[in-house]
Amino acid sequence: MKFYEAFGLEPKLALDSEDLQKRFYDRSRRWHPDRFSRASSEEKQRSEEMTSMLNDAFRTLRDPVSRAEYFLRESGLELSKDAPPELLEEVFDLNMALEELRGGDESARPQLVAAQERFAGMLGEADAELAGLFGRHDETHDQAQDRAVLDQIRATLNRRKYVSNLVRDVEKELNVHSAN
Numbered sequence: 001m002k003f004y005e006a007f008g009l010e011p012k013l014a015l016d017s018e019d020l021q022k023r024f025y026d027r028s029r030r031w032h033p034d035r036f037s038r039a040s041s042e043e044k045q046r047s048e049e050m051t052s053m054l055n056d057a058f059r060t061l062r063d064p065v066s067r068a069e070y071f072l073r074e075s076g077l078e079l080s081k082d083a084p085p086e087l088l089e090e091v092f093d094l095n096m097a098l099e100e101l102r103g104g105d106e107s108a109r110p111q112l113v114a115a116q117e118r119f120a121g122m123l124g125e126a127d128a129e130l131a132g133l134f135g136r137h138d139e140t141h142d143q144a145q146d147r148a149v150l151d152q153i154r155a156t157l158n159r160r161k162y163v164s165n166l167v168r169d170v171e172k173e174l175n176v177h178s179a180n
Contacts, residue, residue, distance in 0.1 A: 001074045003057035006050075013071055013134035013153070017062060024058040064130060068157055077154050084159045090115075094166065098173050109174070116170045119163050126160035 001011045007023040009015070029035075031050040036043050060066045069079065083091055094115050100108035133156065137149045 001071070002053070003061055003070060006054055006057045007061070009061075011071065011074075012138045013064075013068055014131070014138050015061060015067065020058070020061055024054060027054050064127070064134070065157065065160065068130060068134070068153055072150065072154055072157070075150060077150060079154060079161060080158045082158075083162055084155075087159070087162065091166065094170070098169065101173055112170050112174055116167060116174065119167045119170070122163045123160060123167065126156055126163065129156050130160070 004011045007020065007027065009020075009023070028051065031047050031054065033044065033047045033051060036047040039047070060070050072079070094112070097108040097111045097115070101112060130153065133149055133153045137146065137153065140146045140149055
């Protein structure tokens with residue numbers, strides 16, 4: 001997992017953000033292209049590549065959700081594109097309310113505001129669940145249990161990503177129609 005290696009970190013899901021930032025600044029100073037202005041073209045290119053990789057790694061690892069998605073990808077696990085089955089009915093109702101609002105029916109607004117609040121709460125619950133699962137994964141030394149925890153993380157990330165998209169869609173429509 002090259003992003004972890006770039007910072008000299010053991011691949012874990014729970015990271016100390018202050019330590020990560022300190023490592024980022026330390027390595028960024030070490031590889032900054034200005035330090036290689038008089039170096040050979042190969043060394044300059046290596047400096048630019050390392051700086052780019054450090055920036056990508058920091059951007060990914062500092063955000064718990066991006067970090068978990070990266071960790072899963074590197075572990076050979078992909079997120080699903082399908083809606084979580086437990087949300088299908090609620091999503092259908094939400095889409096109907098969105099269409100009503102787009103059609104000019106302002107009576108759908110309270111339903112959408114309530115859905116937005118409910119989904120925002122679901123995001124908070126998912127984040128708390130992920131934090132607990134990250135700790136469980138990092139403490140696990142049994143391969144079968146490790147895979148089971150990664151599967152739970154994947155399911156939670158799938159649900160979180162889907163709910164996050166719903167929140168974004170509702171906020172967009174509420175803002176568009178409140179401006180009109």
